Amino acid sequence: MGKQITITVDGKQIAAQDGQTILSVAQSAGVRIPTLCYHRDLTPTGNCRICVVEVEKQRFLQAACVFPVADGMVIHTASERVRKSRGRTLELMLANHPQDCLVCDASSGSCELQDLAYEYQVTVPEWGSKGKRYIVDSDPNPFVRVDFNKCILCRRCVLACAEIQGRHVWNVAYRGFDEKIVAGPGVTMLEARCESCGQCAAYCPTGALSDSMSHAVARAHQVKKVMTTCTYCGVGCQYDLNVKDGRVVQVTSNPDAPVNGMALCVKGRYGYDFIHHPDRLTQPKVRRYLLEGSARPRDRGEWVDVDWDTALNIAAAKLRSARDTYGPDSVGVLTSAKCLNEENYLMNKFSRQVIGTNNIDHCARL
């Protein structure tokens, strides 16, 4: 960073460093400049023109996210000229935007376009184009729902894929009104070597790229978000489980996650539906021979659903009897690399205190 300078933003003198952008200076001084294509994790491109501000001695409005400050610069972030420009930009974005906010997944809290339209009270113009230009849900990827009718060409998806995931699936193709986002050379996402991490959907400011699994499932205010740690690999990503009516309906990135930030992988973001799978064990089961007190058949015989007391008493009696008859080392305990620290601690205590053996291990070796 360069030397200390001073600029004036909306009449206030603010200390800045040479080389900073107007947006970063404004943000650190608590001055809000609305943005749309800008995201703090991604390289600023200045293409949406929502963050434009008036810089004295500059003929045109300048995009705050990319324009560098200079000593003595005088900036107006909310002048009439600026507000009018932003309103007009929004109007142009909405002119070819589908008017299906009533049923759009993004519109209930994650649509930044809608937030700005509300703030600037811009509606879809009368003269806008009607009808859809692209197929809705146009890509066969099972996780990412693609609806480019809602795309505002902000390029966040392109950057998220390139800069966060390092996979370069999304590109911009064609020119002018035909300009659009394509996967690879205009193929399906998976053909373009997509890893289905969903970063593009997480960074999309509209409903153009969204999560298929949670399509038409819940509105933002119906959902409780609980930040937790992922159950899959050892990286330890954190994210928000989105819960509606006692069911996990979506996983969303939580930018405060210490290890991963917004980034997640396909299993973490989209591999949660096992939680409510009908195969889940919901009742203790014991083999019939244990209830009848008969000898164990070679194939162990059939399962019987029982209550907790019955199952726990049988299990406890069997473990106790092995311990007391054949000695503590006749019992083996396999604890779990999938379970909590607290549970692993208890399994270690169970083996050593309750049984009296060090025969405890887990699948770290496997």
Add this chain to the structure above:
Amino acid sequence: MAGLATAFGSGAMSNSMADVANYAASLLVIGSNTTEQHPVFGSMIRRAVRTRGLKVVVADPRRIDLVEVSVLHLRHQPGTDIALINGLMNIILEKGWEDQEFIADRTEGFDAFKAVVLKYTPEVVSEITGVPIEMLYQAAEILACNKPMAVIWAMGITQHTTGVRNVMDLANLQMLLGNMGVAGGGVNPLRGQNNVQGACDMGGLPNVYPAYQAVTIDAVRERFEAAWGAPMSPKVGLTVTEMIPAALEDKIRALYILGEDPVMSDPDVNHLKHCLEMCDFVLLQDIFPTETAQYADVLLPGVSFAEKTGTFTNTERRIQLVRKAIDPIGQAREDWRIISELAQRVLAEGKRQIGEAPYAGWDYAHSSEILAEVNALTPSYAGATWERLERGETFQWPVPNSGHGGTPILHIGKFARGKGLFAPIEDAPPAEMPDAEYPMFLNTGRVLYHYHGGAMTRRAKGLMEIYGQTRIEINPEDAQKMGLDGKQRLRVISRRGQIEAEAWITDRVPPGMVFGNFHFPADQNVNLLTNRALDPTAKIPEYKVCAVRVEVV
């Protein structure tokens, strides 16, 4: 783990993922398919290559995805890691690139080590590994002259009969170059499951109590006896790979299995099933009726991570909160409640009496009470209290007290054992090599879309849509010789069993090798084929190398 514990006195990832991604100048990835097994860390590495020119050297018989962003790919023969690492160190010594100050100040055993390494000349190593001499020189130069250099590995290093020695040799490499105790360096084994690190830290191992306190040390054992109110065994217990087979000899009569699926994840499944069949009593606690359930007598429904509160510890030793989002499904119960209930019932009668002691009881109302007990008995977790975690703090252990902020980098200034120990490590071939009857190598592992035994991911619809059955990776050269057109299924046969699966013709595998995964049950599981030959110290099976014959179905 055992390898690093021998070299340094502590067996965990020495640095942090962000630290490697932000500060390493070069990176050796050996036996880790990072973008598929630790995908978010994989993408951090790709980002570091793109944004700041991190130089990645991949050493792997397979052309894994990270090869695309690497500057060099060493495609050594399976099971020749030691020869390769010794070869690189030989060149480092030849060129004088070693860190003499670090070696003198912080290590011991250098001379004996050096004597062995000097035998591994580039010519010898090239012969053993199949890596051209010129590439060995290139790799050594990249890794030695772009410091700090970090090494990352996973099961590709450890799942060999030489696993522990492979790890010790990587420790040798990092001491030789002085890359220990610095940001962007270190030895970084990536743990495969969300809480492998925590399960080890918490004493889920046959030789140690929580925080790696050995069961064989009297003072340690007495401390736990005093805490838990019972006499405890001074004898090291059985590992998983010994425990289940011990059922055949009636040494093990009862098994209590929590959230593990040995029928999917253990080697030589046919043999394993036989052992489980012979076990008198098997108690299984899980969220699904897994493949192992067939061999169980009692099945207790535990809950998924979404239904409980507690902590996980990630691969970089970071202790983080898991928060309950939904109530347990059906009558399922939080696993810690089940374990506690069971403990109380076992202790209710019988020969073993528990005395008065501060942590003798099993009456926990919340998992935070268990963590408080962990804080008291686990020095490295002492300061990782519930209150601090609840406030949003996370720590990398050791966190010795409640004022401590955690330890992102281990071994700064001093190793846990004092001086780092160089060990002379000799190359040794895998337990089973291809021959006339079984002419190909089988390598095994996981894929991006699935996880371990697959009990969870096979029940995730979208993941199954993308990857719904085992695919055997086979090189185009071999495919052509066999007349494969990409549509036929393959039968893969080893001395222990056979599987049938779809072929994926790809140069991800070299000629002479096939690769399969263990995510799918029944006759698609490669663990029907794998060898239960073990590393003599860590008792890890040799999943990464065995000999097979491949036929078109």
